[in-house]
Amino acid sequence: MIRSLPELKARAAEGGMRTIAIADATGEPTLRAVAEAHRSGIARSVLVGDEARTRARLLDCDLSPDRFEFVNARAEADICRLAVRLVRSEAADVLMKGSVKTAALMHAALDRAAGLRTRRVLSDVFLFPFGPAGEQRLVGITDGGMTPEPTLDQKAQILVNAVRLFHRLGVALPRVAILSAVETPTPTFPASEDGAELQRMWERGEFEDCVVGGPLAMDLALSEVASALKGVESPVGGAADILLFPTLEAANIAAKAIEYVVPIEPAHVVVGGSAPILIPSRSESAEARMNGIALGCWLVGEDL
Incomplete structure (x- = not known):
């Protein structure tokens, strides 16, 4: 039984590297979280968005772009659609919101023809x-x-x-x-x-x-x-x-x-779709986002 978030992160790392598709990873907390996920052996990331801007933001945060994959897109709707497509096609295991609006990402994720919708409530x-x-x-x-x-x-x-x-x-x-x-x-x-x-x-x-x-x-x-x-x-x-x-x-x-x-650094995930979906608040810290990544990766392959 997993009793704590540090234990959750350790167990997720033991499960092997998963792949996360991130819709616009230009925010510093998101970049630091995905970099830590990679260092911890939990997940590799595909960064969907303006590639030049994302690479520049990585360098601003003293992070190397070499460890990431990039899918270039500029319009928010295109970023969301391409990130969802990666998960739907099983090129990625987890969908994560970066700097796009939650409504935009969920609109793509819930698309009946091309999204991650199931018969269950999310x-x-x-x-x-x-x-x-x-x-x-x-x-x-x-x-x-x-x-x-x-x-x-x-x-x-x-x-x-x-x-x-x-x-x-x-x-x-x-x-x-x-x-x-x-x-x-x-x-x-x-x-x-x-x-x-x-x-x-x-x-x-x-x-x-x-x-x-x-x-x-x-x-x-x-x-x-x-x-x-x-x-x-x-x-x-x-x-x-x-x-x-x-x-x-x-x-x-x-x-x-x-x-x-309290305060605490939580973890949360959207379940009920065909893959875990992470929709961190814009104010969430890098640590909370990292906890969410660990939770999402731990759930991959489960009938949730």
Whole structure:
């Protein structure tokens, strides 16, 4: 079981070099991350974009262009299309956003004829370390990147995506908390009713190899003390591995609060497509991007 992001990077390196297609790698954090991925034996990179400008930016960062492959393109739409094509054709294993807009890259990635779309819902899983020293584990937040207001059916698919990712991390029976502001189902908070229904679906055997509990407030999902004090019984109370948020907005705010208030260097990846997709925020550090690369490469070849 992988319990930390350093362990994840070590395991990804042991898995051998993968190939990442990066859409416009002219930003310094992106360049430093892909250079470190190469040095660590995790991934080689194909840099799609204005080749002359990308080479110049590498030199500005005191990085050698010799270790990279280049695909020359200038228009944002062309950069995104060519990066996706590399992954679709299996010339690359992972798709990564550089300095292009997320919407532009996902438009290409979701193209029905030439993209990475499958029949599954795509969702973002954000990993962060949680717990005291010696007992630390990775916890996932989903979905903070793809579906603004997921329906019950979409939440079920988002849940399955996250569970499959945690299986790959070595967690045999991931515990999923369906989050809401309240623990009692009420029409005032529709997410609470979804949480109760998703738990019932799990009880009926509709979700395999996991434990699902909901609705739960976030304190009850992560704190055994809070669960005991409130007297709330849940199959995942105080021990959640996966936090399924009611909306993209809520998940995104929570993830960024953890990243910048704690602070930590997270890892996140979009799953549900035919290959892992990395969509780092423009403000993410080189280390966080490197963590994402390691996560994406570790997932290559999995049915996620």
